[in-house]
Amino acid sequence: MVSEAPPSPPSPPLAGPDQAIVDEELGILERVSARIQRQLETEVHQFEDLDSQMIELRDEIASAKEEDLPSLMDQMHQLAALNAKRGSGRDLPVDPNNPYFGHLRLREARAGKQRDVLIGKRTMLDSGDGLAIVDWRNAPVSRLYYRYDETDEYDEEFDDRTIEGTVLVRRSVVVSSAQLRRIDAPQGSWVRTRSGDWRALGHEARPTLAGGTGAAVRIPRGHLGVQTEDLGRADKRLQEITALIDKEQFDLITKPESGVVLIQGGAGSGKTTVALHRVAYLAFQDHRRFAPGRMLIVVFNEALVEYIRHVLPSLGVEGVTVTTYRRWSAAMLKRLRLDIPARRSESTPEAVVRFKKHPVVIAMIDELVAEDLRNVETSLVERLGDRPGAAEVIAHWRSLAKLPPSIRARRALRWLVEDEGRAIPAKTRAAAETSLRAFREEVDDVLADWVELLGEPARIRAGVQRHAPDAFSDNELTTITRWCGKQAAAVSEWRESQDEDLRDHNDDDGPKPKRSSPPRLDSEDDAVLMRLIQAKRGGLFIKGKRFEYEHIVIDEAQDLCPLEVRVLLDTASAGRSVTIAGDKAQKMIFDNGFVDWPQLLDDAGLPHVAIQPLKITYRSTRQVMALAQHVLGHLHDPDDDLIARDGAPVSYFGFSDMGEAVAFLGEALRNLMQREPTASVALITRYPQQAEAYYEALRIAEVPRLRLVARQDFTFLSGIDVTDVRQVKGLEFDYVVVLDPTRQNYPARDEARHLLHIATTRTAYQLWMVCSGEPSKLVPQKLIDESANAEVVKSV
Structure with a gap:
């Protein structure tokens, strides 16, 4: 059995300076909440008064004399405008549950005056009590919150005037359900527990420019979870991120x-x-x-x-x-x-997928467009020859060279038929019109362009040779040209059958014939x-x-x-x-x-x-990022080093088979859900089939609140998500367990390095690697050796 963690001791009382900071922020929130409540009550009264006045006016207008109507209607319009104006303000009030997230105390250099400014999502002006909330997106003073630290001197241009001073206090706070939950300041961090007490978290709770030099959080071996009590959120979607912007x-x-x-x-x-x-x-x-x-x-x-x-x-x-x-x-x-055909192929060869995504296709499209434009100009020159007005037509066509081909064709035709071009001799104009109309009809036929672009093997080979000579082997080019040629032929045949069906239908008054089955394109x-x-x-x-x-x-x-x-x-x-x-x-x-x-x-x-x-990571700890950089190996750019907070050590657990791993993991997860019911956990495998297998095994082991995520259908609620690495890109969890980082799942290749890096960096607090098999060479040998030497009590 996994050894139980010792019960968490009660939070010690805060020391004098810590308690002073907490009391000060509690007092500010209490004053803000009282002001918001007074404003809401006043606003409701104002609107009720406006509504009653408008009802009275409406009744008076109904029975008024004709000579009094203009004056009454003018009053009605004024009240309606005032109501609308105030109504727009009511739509965006300060949220009493989450009124602000930042606190600045500033001392102005010239006057020496001190003032408190709160940073939030809505503005609340100072009514004389020395408290104001400013919108982070608008108020110039909000720059000070994001650009300066506590004790910094500031010098900013606000509305063509210079404001100088010193930032005396800079704190970020978390207010939810109208209660102060957390305070972060240079002096430390403090959090409100479920019992209502306040506990100091210390400096390691935030990223530091020293790269996280404090002592790592130490937890019992085999113990998943780093919180001494449950301080999480049930809904993992929304966090106050505006306050964390640096x-x-x-x-x-x-x-x-x-x-x-x-x-x-x-x-x-x-x-x-x-x-x-x-x-x-x-x-x-x-x-x-x-x-x-x-x-x-x-x-x-x-x-x-x-x-x-x-x-x-x-x-x-x-x-x-x-x-x-x-x-x-x-x-x-x-x-x-x-x-165009609606269905897409599910068996496209890998070489074809890579080719159609390659930048060479962009160059080939540009060349095709340039070729079409050269062809239409050649057609114009050949048709017009030395006829009178030919030079004017060619010159005007060339003057439109900066326009896209479709617009260029329309503009040239309009000039020729409706504008100055009408003065061109009739035979010359007719010849030019023939070429331009033919081009205009062809230029918008996108599917024909696609067939021309990809249906000619010589064009593909020539394009690759010019722009990416080393990107594809001869065998790959053969696969690409055959596949694309077959697709192009199928599309051309389909279109021809459509045209034949249409002609047959036009010649016959009977029911419209069924169209031939369309081919499949690639995604x-x-x-x-x-x-x-x-x-x-x-x-x-x-x-x-x-x-x-x-x-x-x-x-x-x-x-x-x-x-x-x-x-x-x-x-x-x-x-x-x-x-x-x-x-x-x-x-x-x-x-x-x-x-x-x-x-x-x-x-x-x-x-x-x-x-x-x-440069600063706000999710994973220094220990996790160090492992992630090791996993990247030669792909890691030294210039991309991130600054991170200190945290729990990364743990590796090796097992002989999956059953033994499930027994160990099941108990750890059950214990975690008991201690931290609002925690979010991700168990990440390499492949979907492995996720299904672990899910079924852990379900039998009666692990609570277990979810299998196979189609990115995350609920973002607390609990345990079992999924594969391709599902979790861009997401964050409290705890992550990478399942079976073996040599087969993560070989020492670049693709595996990227995928394992993604899996490990999804965690905010703690990372485990649970492996039933030979570990991947991407896992540090030191981590494996430490695990082998540690005393871990496992299920027998």
């Missing part, structure tokens, strides 16, 4: 509205946090341009979609489209109403088709209007291929406001052509932009 993150969030912001950060460093707060910031600064319906957030998996949909409302933003790339592209193709063809549309038409047009977003967030961009990123970026408006976030160490898709950020930007058609690094 200076570097805040500067990224408040970057200029236009332009590309590229954020590189390790696991738990706040990439997604920054991206979401940037969405909230932009929506607050310019709600007309950055309306929720005009912004897009693309994430890696469905679990992140669900998570972000619950986070955004807490930031004051609702209605933003949050989706995966696959779901977004499928929806866009439907809206474009293209006559990767969605991006190819949309990029062809963008290259030919200048964008994605729906009902004649270019479809675009004012701001786009691309999260985990390293797992999209350059072609997919290019398609997304081309839906940005002229302001090109884009946030790209990712971590090359957390790469999960290995056939998408991603090498590094500068290469991705270049392939996606973006100018080089500065890469903004995030």
